[in-house]
Amino acid sequence: MINVTKSYLPQLDEYVHYLEGIWERVHLTNNGPLVRELEKQIKSYLGVDHLLFCSNGTIVLQMAIKALGLTKEIITTPFSYCASSHAILWENCTPVFADVRPDDFTIDPEQIERLITPNTEAILATHVYGNPCQIEAIDALARKHGLKVIYDGAHAFGARYKGQSVLSYGDISTCSFHATKVFHTVEGGLIVCNDPKLYEKLGLFRSFGHRFDDYFDVGINAKNSELHAAMGLCNLPRVPDLIEARRQRFGLYDAQLDFSSLSRPVIQPEVEYNYAYYPIVFPTEAKLLEVKAALEAVQIFPRRYFYPSLNTLPFLKERQSCPVSEDIALRALCLPMYPDLEIEVIDQVCEIVNKVS
Numbered sequence: 001m002i003n004v005t006k007s008y009l010p011q012l013d014e015y016v017h018y019l020e021g022i023w024e025r026v027h028l029t030n031n032g033p034l035v036r037e038l039e040k041q042i043k044s045y046l047g048v049d050h051l052l053f054c055s056n057g058t059i060v061l062q063m064a065i066k067a068l069g070l071t072k073e074i075i076t077t078p079f080s081y082c083a084s085s086h087a088i089l090w091e092n093c094t095p096v097f098a099d100v101r102p103d104d105f106t107i108d109p110e111q112i113e114r115l116i117t118p119n120t121e122a123i124l125a126t127h128v129y130g131n132p133c134q135i136e137a138i139d140a141l142a143r144k145h146g147l148k149v150i151y152d153g154a155h156a157f158g159a160r161y162k163g164q165s166v167l168s169y170g171d172i173s174t175c176s177f178h179a180t181k182v183f184h185t186v187e188g189g190l191i192v193c194n195d196p197k198l199y200e201k202l203g204l205f206r207s208f209g210h211r212f213d214d215y216f217d218v219g220i221n222a223k224n225s226e227l228h229a230a231m232g233l234c235n236l237p238r239v240p241d242l243i244e245a246r247r248q249r250f251g252l253y254d255a256q257l258d259f260s261s262l263s264r265p266v267i268q269p270e271v272e273y274n275y276a277y278y279p280i281v282f283p284t285e286a287k288l289l290e291v292k293a294a295l296e297a298v299q300i301f302p303r304r305y306f307y308p309s310l311n312t313l314p315f316l317k318e319r320q321s322c323p324v325s326e327d328i329a330l331r332a333l334c335l336p337m338y339p340d341l342e343i344e345v346i347d348q349v350c351e352i353v354n355k356v357s
C-alpha cells in the first residue's frame with residue numbers, strides 16, 4: 001500500500017543511543033537537555049534567534065493568537081488544513097476568509113485588503129504546500145493598517161524566501177513537526193518570533209505561565225518531551241538529504257505527467273522550495289474522483305489536500321464566499337511524495353493519471 005506520505009524514521013540504534021541517555025538522566029520532560037539541544041540546532045539550521053519547541057503545530061497557533069492579544073477578527077485563508085482556522089475559533093476570535101490566488105492557492109493580499117474593518121486585528125496566512133505566500137504584500141498591508149501577522153508554516157520547514165527561512169517572517173511564524181511533515185518529531189510544533197519580549201511571554205505560555213513559585217500569566221501546557229526531541233535530533237541532520245530526495249521525485253512527476261489538461265501550483269520566484277507535497281489540479285472534480293479511484297484500485301492512496309474549503313465548514317456561524325478556494329478544493333489532489341518513494345511507483349502513478357485524465 002502506498003500512501004500520500006510516509007514518515008522518515010532514523011536508524012533504530014541512533015534513536016536508542018539517545019534513549020540510553022534519557023534512561024541515565026531520568027529527565028523526561030520540562031525543558032530537558034535534548035529539547036534545549038534540538039532548539040539550539042534548529043536555530044542554527046533556520047538562522048533565527050527566538051524559537052520554542054512545543055507539543056504540536058496547532059497549540060502554537062493558539063499561543064500565537066493569545067500572545068498577540070487578539071480577540072476580534074483575524075483574516076485568514078480558506079485553503080489550509082483546518083487547524084489554522086480551528087485555532088482562531090478555539091481562541092474565540094472570528095475567522096474572516098479571504099480568497100486565494102489562482103496560481104499558487106495562497107491567500108490573496110487584494111482580497112485581504114477588501115476585508116479589513118475596524119475589528120480586524122491580524123492576518124493568519126498559510127505557506128501552502130510549503131510554498132511561501134505573498135509575504136511582502138502581507139507585511140506591507142499589516143504595517144499600513146496596524147495589524148499583526150501570523151504565518152502558519154506547518155508545511156514550510158526548510159523552505160526559504162529571499163535567502164532566509166520562511167519561518168523568520170511575520171510577528172510570529174509556526175511550524176508543525178507532525179509525523180507527516182518534511183521534518184518531524186512524531187508529534188511536535190515550533191513557534192518563532194523576532195521580539196524578545198514576545199518570546200519570553202510564549203516561553204511562559206508553554207509551561208503554565210509560571211517559573212517555580214512565581215506566577216506571571218495564564219499559561220497552558222505546550223511542552224514537548226525528551227523522547228520527541230530525540231527523534232528530532234536524529235532527523236534534523238538528514239533534512240537537506242530528505243529535501244533533495246523529494247526534489248528528485250518532484251522532478252520525475254513534472255517530467256512524466258501530461259499537463260495538457262492538468263496543472264499544478266506555481267512556485268514563486270526567489271523561493272527555495274522544500275518539495276513538501278506534489279499537488280495536481282484536474283479540470284473537473286469528476287476527473288479527480290475518477291483518477292483517485294483508479295489509483296486506489298491499485299492500492300495507491302493520494303489525498304485531497306485541502307478539501308473542503310475551510311469557509312464552507314458546517315459549524316461556521318456565517319457563510320462567506322471564496323469562489324477560487326472552493327473551486328480549487330474540489331479539483332486538487334496530492335500525489336504520493338516522500339523521500340524514499342520508489343521511482344517505479346512514480347512511473348505507475350503518472351501512467352494512471354495520464355491515462356484516466
Ligand SMILES: *Cc1c(COP(=O)(O)O)cnc(C)c1O
Nearest residue numbers: 056057058081083084154176178
Ligand atoms: C499539519 C498542519 C497543522 C497542524 O499541525 P499539528 O502538528 O498536526 O497540530 C497546522 N496547519 C497546517 C497547514 C498543517 O498542515
